[in-house]
Amino acid sequence: MTRExxxxxxxxxxxxxxxxxxxxxxxxxxxKETLSxxxxxxxxxxxxxxxxxxxxxxVSDLPSIQTFNNLYDYIEAHLxx
Amino acid sequence: xxxxxxxxxxxxxxxxxxTLDDVxxxxxxxxxxxxxxxxxxxxxxxxxxxxxxxxxxxxxxVSRSLRQFMPEEAQYAYMATKQALENANLDQxxxxxxxxxxxxxxxxxxxxTMHALDKFREFKDTSACGSGAIFQSMNSTxxxxxxxxxxxxxxxxxxSGACASxxxxxxxxxxxxxxGLQDCVIxxxxxxxxxxxxxxxxxxxxxSLRENEPTKASRPFDRDRDGLVPGGGAATLILExxxxxxxxxxxxxxEVVSWGFSGNGAHISTPNVAGxxxxxxxxxxNGNILPKEIGYVNAxxxxxxxxxxxxxxxxxxxxxxxxxPVTSTKGQTGHEMWMAGASELIYSVLMMKxxxxxxxxxxxxxxxxxACINIVPETREVHFxxxxxxxxxxxxxxxTIIVRNIxxxx
Numbered sequence: 001m002t003r004e005x006x007x008x009x010x011x012x013x014x015x016x017x018x019x020x021x022x023x024x025x026x027x028x029x030x031x032k033e034t035l036s037x038x039x040x041x042x043x044x045x046x047x048x049x050x051x052x053x054x055x056x057x058x059v060s061d062l063p064s065i066q067t068f069n070n071l072y073d074y075i076e077a078h079l080x081x
Numbered sequence: 082x083x084x085x086x087x088x089x090x091x092x093x094x095x096x097x098x099x100t101l102d103d104v105x106x107x108x109x110x111x112x113x114x115x116x117x118x119x120x121x122x123x124x125x126x127x128x129x130x131x132x133x134x135x136x137x138x139x140x141x142x143v144s145r146s147l148r149q150f151m152p153e154e155a156q157y158a159y160m161a162t163k164q165a166l167e168n169a170n171l172d173q174x175x176x177x178x179x180x181x182x183x184x185x186x187x188x189x190x191x192x193x194t195m196h197a198l199d200k201f202r203e204f205k206d207t208s209a210c211g212s213g214a215i216f217q218s219m220n221s222t223x224x225x226x227x228x229x230x231x232x233x234x235x236x237x238x239x240x241s242g243a244c245a246s247x248x249x250x251x252x253x254x255x256x257x258x259x260x261g262l263q264d265c266v267i268x269x270x271x272x273x274x275x276x277x278x279x280x281x282x283x284x285x286x287x288x289s290l291r292e293n294e295p296t297k298a299s300r301p302f303d304r305d306r307d308g309l310v311p312g313g314g315a316a317t318l319i320l321e322x323x324x325x326x327x328x329x330x331x332x333x334x335x336e337v338v339s340w341g342f343s344g345n346g347a348h349i350s351t352p353n354v355a356g357x358x359x360x361x362x363x364x365x366x367n368g369n370i371l372p373k374e375i376g377y378v379n380a381x382x383x384x385x386x387x388x389x390x391x392x393x394x395x396x397x398x399x400x401x402x403x404x405x406p407v408t409s410t411k412g413q414t415g416h417e418m419w420m421a422g423a424s425e426l427i428y429s430v431l432m433m434k435x436x437x438x439x440x441x442x443x444x445x446x447x448x449x450x451x452a453c454i455n456i457v458p459e460t461r462e463v464h465f466x467x468x469x470x471x472x473x474x475x476x477x478x479x480x481t482i483i484v485r486n487i488x489x490x491x
Contacts (some may be wrong), residue, residue: 019145041146043212047200050209 001079006072009052017048027069034068054080086255087487089331090169090319091427092161095420096132096312097413099160101168105431108439109460113296113413115310121276128288130298132312132415134274147230150216152193154271154419155226157315158185162227162267165317170331171265173231182235182263184254185223185317186246186270188419191278193217223271223315235263241419243474244381246270247316248422252340252480254320265321270423274313282311285350289384299416300443301382301409302389302451309383312415316424335430338467338483339368345477352388352473357381357395360479364469365399368483372400375483376465377438379429381473382409383416390450392471397453404455406463412442422472422480429468433486436464 007027015022018035025034037045046057049071055078057065065071091101096114098104107114114132122129137160139148151159166172171181197214201207216222221239228237236257240250247270254268272278282288289308291298299310326333341364345356365372378396382389389409396407410428411417417424432438440459447456466486473479 019140036146038146040212041149043208044149047209047211050204050206051200056206 003072003076006075010072010075013048013052017044025068027072028067030066031068031071049075083259084261085323086258086320086337087323087326087333088318088335088337088430088484089321089326089333090165090171091334091430092164092166092168092317093314093424093427094137094157094160095314095316095414095417095424096134099135100164101431104428105435107413108410108428108431109437111413111440111442111460113442114312115295115298115415117292117295118276124276126276126280126283127286128283128290128308129292130289130295130310132274132310134314143230147226149213151226152190152217152222152273153275154187154273154315155223157313158223158227158269158271158317159230161269161315161317162231165267165319166231169319171319175329176231176233179265180235180263181233182237182254182257182266183224183228183233184236184238184240184250184266184268185227186240186242186248186250186419186422187220187223188241188243188246189273189278190218190220190222192273192275193222195277227267233267236266242478242480243476244416244418245422245472245474245478245480246419247424248470248472248480248482249342251318251320251337251423251426251482252342255337255340258320258322264325265319267317268320268423269315269317270420271315272313272418272420279311287385297443299384299412301380301384301411301441302393302447302456303444304446304448306384306386306389309385309411310415312417314417314420314424316420316427318423318426333487334434335487336485338370338485339364341365341367341481343479345479347477349476352391352477354391354394354398356477357392357471357473357479358398360481361395361399361469361471364481364483370467370483372405373403375405375467375469377429377432377468378405378407379425379468379470380407380409381471383411388473390448392473393451393454406438406457406461407454408438408441408457410439412444413439422470425470425472426482426484429470430484433465433468437462
């Protein structure tokens with residue numbers, strides 16, 4: 001899966017799950033602010049990524065994922081080979 | 082001093098309508114909400130009969146952050162409550178400025194629990210359940226969600242009393258208001274209508290097998306009844322003290338005169354006569370009401386052999402020579418279970434306010450036990466000013482409520 005594929009599918013899944021417009025997802029924007037995530041809905045983000053890509057984001061790694069680009073990077077780096 | 086308790090608003094999401102006007106018309110014309118579900122048959126149900134329920138769209142009203150906590154039954158309850166609040170002229174500004182409570186009947190969260198645990202087992206990870214799972218899969222999901230959605234600051238409680246849950250919720254709410262502990266309480270009952278919620282119920286051979294005639298399958302009190310048909314949805318009533326209702330200029334529909342209840346103290350699923358009879362007796366006594374003052378009895382009768390017969394005997398025992406008109410609306414709706422005690426109050430209030438008794442759908446012939454009461458087979462135009470509503474449940478839990486008409490020019 002290319003990075004473009006990841007961006008496309010992640011944005012599509014996030015837009016549907018969190019009910020935002022896909023074109024509102026700026027790669028450098030803050031994820032929590034853009035998607036209006038609180039501590040509970042952050043769990044849904046983790047579950048969504050896990051169920052879509054089989055990539056588990058441990059709680060300890062969450063602070064390093066601030067922007068959408070951080071999220072794409074993380075998935076790209078941890079996708080099952 | 083005890084306060085008079087009145088009903089000032091009603092709302093419903095049921096298989097025979099999602100507005101009070103539609104439900105009134107459906108009751109009058111004897112519309113059935115029962116269908117055959119091929120999906121249930123294909124999945125291995127013994128009986129594929131069920132109520133057909135429209136699915137509400139809450140997106141225009143509730144944010145995603147709150148909707149994710151709401152299973153099907155909470156969504157039905159939201160729609161019913163929104164309608165009841167509007168019917169009672171209670172807006173969000175009023176709810177924000179006053180202490181309003183909520184007591185709702187609910188006794189299962191099967192689908193939400195199943196989905197959450199399926200995810201957990203598939204991914205071997207608890208976070209895979211998602212953030213909504215815990216709130217969706219607690220039995221108090223309806224009251225916790227509605228209290229947050231409508232920002233309620235009074236009593237916040239779920240009543241679980243099997244198929245009498247909705248009735249117990251209304252009874253408890255009336256008790257709090259009668260004793261001055263709350264001025265206004267939103268109450269009702271909700272029932273998930275998905276197939277998972279009743280799979281195990283189907284497994285104990287409790288459902289009708291009349292699959293070739295779905296609309297004739299639920300036939301309370303009829304000689305040829307062969308089991309109940311599962312239904313669902315939600316029903317909400319707004320209860321408040323008379324003085325509170327008058328003070329805010331609320332539309333007053335009826336008075337909750339009294340609540341009676343009892344336990345059978347016997348078998349978990351087989352009812353008896355003594356338990357229900359004591360519930361009726363206590364309700365009449367608590368309201369200082371004579372049997373002959375009751376113009377209509379909305380029976381619990383679910384279309385099972387054991388239950389309907391015992392209830393008929395209990396009614397006959399309490400009412401004696403007075404042949405009070407009796408029907409069960411479950412012929413039209415199927416058994417709405419946790420919702421039934423509340424929805425049937427609404428059905429009965431609609432009949433009382435519109436001067437008719439909805440005929441007991443599919444009642445054609447009595448059997449030896451049901452012949453002892455006056456079952457109304459066809460819709461009858463008649464004025465009555467007081468009714469009694471029965472709800473009974475597994476474990477031998479019984480609840481009875483008496484409601485009196487209040488003229489709109491009170």
